[in-house]
Amino acid sequence: MNEIRNFDRVADSYDQLAEPQAALARTLASWLTPAERRGRAVEFGAGTGFLTQRLVPWIGTYLATDASPAMKLVGQTRCPFNAWARRDARMPEGLGPVNWVLSCNLLQWFEDPGLALKAWREEMAPDGELAVAVLVRGTFSELLALLPEAMQVRWRSGAEWEQIVRDAGFVPNRIERWEYTSKYPCARDFLRAVHGMGLAPRRVVGPGKLRTTLGLYDEIFGVGGTVRATWRGWLARARRA
Numbered sequence: 492m493n494e495i496r497n498f499d500r501v502a503d504s505y506d507q508l509a510e511p512q513a514a515l516a517r518t519l520a521s522w523l524t525p526a527e528r529r530g531r532a533v534e535f536g537a538g539t540g541f542l543t544q545r546l547v548p549w550i551g552t553y554l555a556t557d558a559s560p561a562m563k564l565v566g567q568t569r570c571p572f573n574a575w576a577r578r579d580a581r582m583p584e585g586l587g588p589v590n591w592v593l594s595c596n597l598l599q600w601f602e603d604p605g606l607a608l609k610a611w612r613e614e615m616a617p618d619g620e621l622a623v624a625v626l627v628r629g630t631f632s633e634l635l636a637l638l639p640e641a642m643q644v645r646w647r648s649g650a651e652w653e654q655i656v657r658d659a660g661f662v663p664n665r666i667e668r669w670e671y672t673s674k675y676p677c678a679r680d681f682l683r684a685v686h687g688m689g690l691a692p693r694r695v696v697g698p699g700k701l702r703t704t705l706g707l708y709d710e711i712f713g714v715g716g717t718v719r720a721t722w723r724g725w726l727a728r729a730r731r732a
């Protein structure tokens with residue numbers, strides 16, 4: 492699993508660079524009132540614990556899981572009071588029945604996120620709830636306008652995600668879009684940061700084309716000594732149907 496190796500590689504730098512991810516996790520965490528933070532919960536793709544740290548203390552059991560040993564280690568150090576396990580989120584068998592399934596910034600990396608959601612649903616109690624956030628189409632629109640082949644991920648729209656969640660057997664009761672703009676001194680620093688977050692755009696062009704692209708990025712998307720990068724997200728809370 493290439494992407495997990497990427498996250499293993501960046502576990503120590505992730506927190507310093509991943510402010511957009513932290514912002515998305517803060518937003519998702521704010522959707523659960525303190526009174527709701529109870530029962531049996533499992534979080535998938537918990538990483539270094541951006542969402543976990545905002546949801547604990549939790550009354551009941553809170554199991555944070557991640558497939559990357561290095562990310563999990565950093566998360567466990569940050570949030571030592573809940574349980575942690577190394578798990579592939581696509582194989583959640585045996586974790587349930589849980590009252591909550593939580594996940595921030597994971598599902599968009601899966602080839603078939605619907606399959607994972609269906610598997611999660613199987614582990615949920617009949618009245619179980621799902622709270623998820625994903626990055627959607629429009630993320631890195633600046634880079635992709637100049638170099639469409641740069642990212643491996645197939646970005647989906649919010650409408651597509653809603654359909655995937657419904658088809659997996661959930662009824663959404665809250666859905667919102669989210670947008671974040673990050674700023675970097677220059678396009679090269681943006682690309683370095685993206686690598687440092689484990690997102691590793693594909694090396695699809697030679698050094699000459701890359702230099703030209705970065706120059707254009709600086710020119711077109713630079714203002715006042717910085718360049719911008721757009722992040723778009725989609726958040727949902729949904730009940731097991």
Ligand SMILES: C[S@@+](CC[C@H](N)C(=O)[O-])C[C@H]1O[C@@H](n2cnc3c(N)ncnc32)[C@H](O)[C@@H]1O
Nearest residue numbers: 498536537538541557558559562579580595596
């Ligand atoms: C972008 S990070 C997000 C981490 C955290 N949820 C956050 O919001 O900062 C994605 C995380 O998903 C994990 N991951 C990727 N594929 C996974 C899989 N198949 N099963 C479990 N975790 C996975 C990575 O190791 C990484 O920690």
